[in-house]
Amino acid sequence: MNQLTKNGKMDVGKWVKIFGILVILLFISLFTFSLVYKPKLQTALVVKEKNIVFINKGVLEKLNELYKENYPNEFLICLNGEIGENYYKITSLSETLVYNFSEYSVYFRKCPSGSIGSIHSHTKPAICIPSAMDIYTFGATGEAIFGIICGENKIAFFDPTSLTQSLKVVIS
């Protein structure tokens, strides 16, 4: 009897070991899989969470013109449109008071309450990446989105869910 019980216990122990090894193998393969597929998975997740910006073609053309007209100085203009559940729709632009502008900065009065945000240009350097000041100002204005234009048809939009990576832009 004792012998049998012992054997029984040993068998259980053996299965626990096999099960443990299988679990470890599963974790190792999942970990390896996550390493291999990390970039794809990350992109998919980010796209799913991010809001989409729809911009009217006429608005984009107007922004291109303003960029050229003001170059090398920066400009800023307010964005009007609609805020949806997972999108922003920019349908028109409106001016706001700009106190001071240069090649490196633009100081402006907060956009009127009807607007959903603002867009300003970056000329030197012409990169569509927000500066620390841009992010600070955006937080202070409490607007839904802000944009940067850094060349012809080169635009990027950011919102509180996406301050370091630009939102997806669709020209409509």
Ligand SMILES: [Zn+2]
């Ligand atoms: Zn800026």
